Amino acid sequence: MNRREFLKTASATAVAAGSGIAAPAIFSPARADARSETLLIVSESGPNNLDIQGVGTNVPGYEVSWNCYDRLISHEMKTGDNGIPYYDRAKFKPELAEDMAVGDMSATFKLRKDATFQDGAPVTAADVKWSLDRAVTVGGFPTFQMKAGSLEKPEQFVVVDDHTVRIDFLRKDRLTVPDLAVIVPGILNSGLVKKNATDADPWGLEYTKQNTAGSGAYKVTKWTAGTEVVLERNEDWKGGPLPKIRRVIWRMVPQAGNRRALLERGDADLSYDLPTKDFAEMKAAGKLSLVSTPYSNGIQYIGMNVTKPPFDNPKVRQAVAYAIPYQKIIDAVMFGLAKPMFGAPADSATQVAWPQPHKFNTDMAKAKALLTEAGFPDGFETTLSFDLGFAGVNEPLCILVQESLGQIGIKATINKIPGANWRTELNKKEMPLYTNVFSGWLDYPEYFFFWCYHGQNSVFNTMSYKSPAMDALIEGARTAAANGDMASYDTDVKGFVDLAFTDIPRIPLYQPYVNVAMQPRVSGYQYWFHRRLDYRSLVKA
Amino acid sequence: MLTQLTKRLATAIPSLIGVIIVTFLLTRVLPGDTAAYFAGPAASAEAIEEIRVKLGLDKPLYEQFVDYIGALFSGDLGVSLTTGQPVIEDIITRLPASAELTLFGLVVAMLIAVPLGIVAAVKQGSWIDHACRIVATAGVSLPVFFTGLLLVYVFYFILGWAPAPLGRLDVFFSAPEPITGFLLIDTLLVGDLETFWAALAQLAVPAATLAIFALAPITRMTRASMLSVLSSEFVRTARASGLSPYKVVVTYAFRNAMLPVITTLGMVFSFLLGANVLVEKVFAWPGIGSYAVEALIASDFAPVQGFVLAMAILYVLLNLLIDLLYGVIDPRVRMEG
Numbered sequence: 001m002n003r004r005e006f007l008k009t010a011s012a013t014a015v016a017a018g019s020g021i022a023a024p025a026i027f028s029p030a031r032a033d034a035r036s037e038t039l040l041i042v043s044e045s046g047p048n049n050l051d052i053q054g055v056g057t058n059v060p061g062y063e064v065s066w067n068c069y070d071r072l073i074s075h076e077m078k079t080g081d082n083g084i085p086y087y088d089r090a091k092f093k094p095e096l097a098e099d100m101a102v103g104d105m106s107a108t109f110k111l112r113k114d115a116t117f118q119d120g121a122p123v124t125a126a127d128v129k130w131s132l133d134r135a136v137t138v139g140g141f142p143t144f145q146m147k148a149g150s151l152e153k154p155e156q157f158v159v160v161d162d163h164t165v166r167i168d169f170l171r172k173d174r175l176t177v178p179d180l181a182v183i184v185p186g187i188l189n190s191g192l193v194k195k196n197a198t199d200a201d202p203w204g205l206e207y208t209k210q211n212t213a214g215s216g217a218y219k220v221t222k223w224t225a226g227t228e229v230v231l232e233r234n235e236d237w238k239g240g241p242l243p244k245i246r247r248v249i250w251r252m253v254p255q256a257g258n259r260r261a262l263l264e265r266g267d268a269d270l271s272y273d274l275p276t277k278d279f280a281e282m283k284a285a286g287k288l289s290l291v292s293t294p295y296s297n298g299i300q301y302i303g304m305n306v307t308k309p310p311f312d313n314p315k316v317r318q319a320v321a322y323a324i325p326y327q328k329i330i331d332a333v334m335f336g337l338a339k340p341m342f343g344a345p346a347d348s349a350t351q352v353a354w355p356q357p358h359k360f361n362t363d364m365a366k367a368k369a370l371l372t373e374a375g376f377p378d379g380f381e382t383t384l385s386f387d388l389g390f391a392g393v394n395e396p397l398c399i400l401v402q403e404s405l406g407q408i409g410i411k412a413t414i415n416k417i418p419g420a421n422w423r424t425e426l427n428k429k430e431m432p433l434y435t436n437v438f439s440g441w442l443d444y445p446e447y448f449f450f451w452c453y454h455g456q457n458s459v460f461n462t463m464s465y466k467s468p469a470m471d472a473l474i475e476g477a478r479t480a481a482a483n484g485d486m487a488s489y490d491t492d493v494k495g496f497v498d499l500a501f502t503d504i505p506r507i508p509l510y511q512p513y514v515n516v517a518m519q520p521r522v523s524g525y526q527y528w529f530h531r532r533l534d535y536r537s538l539v540k541a
Numbered sequence: 542m543l544t545q546l547t548k549r550l551a552t553a554i555p556s557l558i559g560v561i562i563v564t565f566l567l568t569r570v571l572p573g574d575t576a577a578y579f580a581g582p583a584a585s586a587e588a589i590e591e592i593r594v595k596l597g598l599d600k601p602l603y604e605q606f607v608d609y610i611g612a613l614f615s616g617d618l619g620v621s622l623t624t625g626q627p628v629i630e631d632i633i634t635r636l637p638a639s640a641e642l643t644l645f646g647l648v649v650a651m652l653i654a655v656p657l658g659i660v661a662a663v664k665q666g667s668w669i670d671h672a673c674r675i676v677a678t679a680g681v682s683l684p685v686f687f688t689g690l691l692l693v694y695v696f697y698f699i700l701g702w703a704p705a706p707l708g709r710l711d712v713f714f715s716a717p718e719p720i721t722g723f724l725l726i727d728t729l730l731v732g733d734l735e736t737f738w739a740a741l742a743q744l745a746v747p748a749a750t751l752a753i754f755a756l757a758p759i760t761r762m763t764r765a766s767m768l769s770v771l772s773s774e775f776v777r778t779a780r781a782s783g784l785s786p787y788k789v790v791v792t793y794a795f796r797n798a799m800l801p802v803i804t805t806l807g808m809v810f811s812f813l814l815g816a817n818v819l820v821e822k823v824f825a826w827p828g829i830g831s832y833a834v835e836a837l838i839a840s841d842f843a844p845v846q847g848f849v850l851a852m853a854i855l856y857v858l859l860n861l862l863i864d865l866l867y868g869v870i871d872p873r874v875r876m877e878g
Contacts, residue, residue: 035713038712038713040712042707045835047625048621048622048623048624048625049625054625055579055592056578056579056580056622139588139591140580140588209625224634224827225621225624225625225626225631226623226624226631226827226831226832226835227708227825227827228708228712249712251707251708251712251825252825253706253707253825254822254825254831254835255690255706255822255823255825257690258693258706258823258824258825261693261694261697261698261706262705262706262707264698265697265698265701265705267705267707268705389838418838418840419838419839420574420578420838420839420840420841421574421840423574423577423578424574424577427577427586427589459585
């Protein structure tokens with residue numbers, strides 16, 4: 001082969017390869033039609049189970065459950081602070097129940113007579129009872145979440161007739177009704193699931209892991225774990241107006257840069273877990289429709305283990321609270337996309353609300369003075385831990401905190417904990433200093449405080465904080481709320497917020513934002529307490 | 542031939558046993574608690590302990606090992622926590638995706654690298670030899686994920702020639718029922734040309750990424766091997782006998798230069814399987830590499846063990862194939878074997 005011949009073949013190869021690359025993605029007009037009725041969502045990770053009541057279901061799995069199952073009731077919408085529809089904590093609307101009558105010690109639900117499951121079977125009171133029994137029996141997260149609303153025993157769920165269910169209250173609890181509108185108590189097709197259950201698996205968890213068996217607006221028609229989920233609209237849905245989106249294709253794209261490229265090129269319709277920096281840049285570019293909403297009842301915080309020195313000393317904790325570079329964190333880590341939870345004016349009154357900002361600010365002189373007063377004029381050594389699973393935020397945040405603490409003599413060694421191990425480490429309650437996020441589905445101050453500050457010492461009370469005064473205030477607020485005694489409720493809520501800020505076992509930093517990026521042709525996004533997407537309201541023009 | 546095959550297979554068994562033991566031990570020393578993961582975000586210590594017992598993780602290590610081996614013989618590799626599927630099914634659905642990508646990349650690399658290496662050796666010191674050196678240097682010095690991101694940026698984001706990096710098929714195409722698991726072959730078997738072209742378009746950029754990575758070693762080895770053969774006695778004799786340069790280079794020299802090239806190909810193939818991990822991440826390719834990485838990050842034992850085992854078996858089979866190829870190319874090897 002001489003040079004000329006070689007060149008000829010080489011360029012021929014290049015042309016062939018080039019045409020392969022250049023092959024356009026769309027060939028037929030039929031596919032263009034399919035595109036307009038299909039929503040393409042890209043996200044980092046996908047579900048590992050299609051049933052929220054399953055064992056170890058991850059958060060993307062919640063999204064499937066929310067869209068494929070109906071609950072007895074759901075929430076009305078109101079307009080949020082950013083003009084985006086936001087679920088109304090106080091107002092409920094029917095989903096499977098067409099009527100709800102809440103009595104003193106029970107609530108009665110009349111079911112829609114026309115509602116059917118996706119296989120055509122009618123939705124009956126027996127299905128409702130079976131599903132609620134299942135939620136309080138299977139254990140793990142679903143049972144825990146039901147308990148949060150005092151829903152604990154199968155005996156509480158009574159079939160009155162084919163289309164009427166009564167839920168008896170174990171005790172008066174303001175959270176019982178709201179807890180029926182969270183993701184967990186979705187109603188399953190009991191006949192279908194029982195048919196697929198085995199002696200070893202009486203609740204059919206293996207079946208619902210792979211198949212959706214509900215009466216919801218969507219059903220999963222294809223699921224390739226780790227790759228994609230395809231959902232089709234249920235044409236017979238009775239729980240509300242028929243959704244506009246016929247088909248949802250949810251693809252997993254691990255590379256954040258590619259997710260952004262897909263959005264910017266207009267190939268993907270929606271993505272919601274981009275790094276804050278990308279999001280801030282895309283917001284500045286203004287080509288896409290971007291929505292940021294603060295997490296309801298959620299806070300990123302710095303926690304301290306109060307059972308061991310030196311953090312058992314409130315003065316040390318206050319010193320740390322004065323040494324946090326709050327504003328730098330908002331600017332450099334969150335690129336402004338977070339709601340500050342610090343620096344309230346010194347004379348401002350405590351609100352009956354949560355989250356609300358505390359009065360600490362970055363004040364190194366005060367921090368140093370408090371530390372000296374506490375008996376550590378030269379500071380001390382400790383470790384600052386974070387979850388590597390969220391390194392994008394946690395790592396720069398911890399570096400800023402470490403640098404700032406160094407100025408008052410606290411030498412903090414950064415301890416990066418792999419995502420898989422984070423929960424184990426939190427459960428041990430041995431980390432002296434760490435950053436973490438907690439957010440509760442039920443947006444009530446007493447709910448947050450019961451899990452995070454109460455002496456029952458749940459896994460979310462990561463500081464092991466125990467105070468009889470705090471417990472009395474939290475319990476007082478819960479009782480007052482259940483009995484509708486709003487005057488003592490307000491006093492108790494203000495009381496526990498004040499105590500949490502004086503004792504400061506955990507230092508709130510900011511409310512993170514849920515950032516959703518959409519093509520301008522996509523509208524109808526709604527914010528929900530679970531922070532996942534509700535496909536039912538989305539529209540693609 | 543048959544005895545050689547049996548002998549070679551027999552020697553592979555100890556290595557497989559070793560792989561099984563080492564991965565079992567390694568996954569147990571990884572940080573992360575499977576039971577805590579399974580128990581969910583709100584689990585109490587008792588709930589975690591209950592799940593630990595259910596999963597058999599409370600047993601002593603040797604008992605767990607016996608359980609693992611027992612399950613292995615019945616074809617049960619356990620269940621993945623991250624995908625929620627049995628590992629064996631995950632591997633069966635994902636391995637063809639990786640294999641298709643790797644083989645396609647390797648074939649493209651070979652088609653470019655082998656002729657390039659030969660020409661570089663024949664025309665030593667010419668511009669094509671220098672070009673060959675540049676290609677080789679560029680190939681080894683560019684990390685695959687970088688090449689991948691760069692190609693996506695140029696061909697998808699800027700030029701818009703390549704389809705979106707969304708895995709094996711554009712979302713609006715549906716893959717045919719798997720026959721071989723190789724999309725390019727399956728679509729042709731069912732006669733769906735449209736999907737074939739779509740699959741090829743998706744494959745082009747990731748395969749090019751791998752091909753760039755694989756070019757360097759193959760080109761260099763072909764060139765070096767050809768050079769040593771070209772300077773040997775029998776080539777000089779052949780030339781002196783007046784045979785055409787084409788016959789000398791292709792029939793005599795290249796056939797003899799092939800052995801080291803084949804060895805290199807085997808090595809490159811196994812490197813590519815490793816490089817795949819990053820390429821799959823970049824292109825959202827539903828292959829086995831990205832699967833293993835996700836499992837590793839989540840301390841998900843079963844898929845990691847399954848992955849290592851699958852790779853070990855693949856590697857053993859590959860080496861076997863290469864040994865047999867040696868025999869075909871050079872009968873002397875066969876006689877010694």
